[in-house]
Amino acid sequence: MVKKANKVKKMMLILSKATLDNVYACFILANGARMEGIESEIFFTFFGLEAIQKEKLDHLHIATVGNPAMHIPSIVGGLPGVEAMATKMMKSKIEELDIPPIGEFLEILTASGTKLWACKLAMDMFDLEDNDLIEDIDGVLTVGDFYERAEGEGTHVVFI
């Protein structure tokens, strides 16, 4: 096999949102990297931390308000039950495609060698303790620590 000179070697993904579509995009990118033999790490910051909170990760939603791609008027998207219904529809489609639920996906990422980091500042901001997070977390980092880990040729940083 021919080795390309500018090969991607490491993906550093920053997840700052907790809407289901953003979390899945991030997890699929991280897992897809591992499947290609590329290293991957995820830095959970701001609302992204919800995806690694034990009590919250199973209850993430998609946004039906302020999301033009839903193609429904925002006022409809805000009606009771609409967001829950849209989320349920998306989850069933995801299951059909053999994409795991968030909790199981995190286990797969850990088993595949993806490193999971929580942002220290965001933890402080939301008054979160280590025991609010899942056990598979690799640690709590500052932005500086995260950049240090991004060192090296072929590393890409992506903000989601």
Add this chain to the structure above:
Amino acid sequence: MAEKMYAGNAVLCNEEGYLTEMTQWTKEIGTEIAAEEDITMTDTHWQVVEFLREQVRQEVPLTIRKIGKSGVVSIKEFYALFPEGPLKKASRIAGIPKPVSCI
């Protein structure tokens, strides 16, 4: 498409080195492809390969999640057995098409 010689047999391969006819595959061919990928086959490797071939025979799309639920190996073991791109490497060794799954 090109013909390649493995274990004394001419087999059809695509430009990425995957066998195009899974029926042409033998364990000896698998062993030589594995050597190209720097992998020495063990019993566990063969169990994974057999599982993958069976999935393809049943036309089930392959994903990492299915490997984890196969009862053959855990996902962690799968990555250890076929380092750097496990599903692709294992599929190539198993003589089945390159998996098209993103997960």
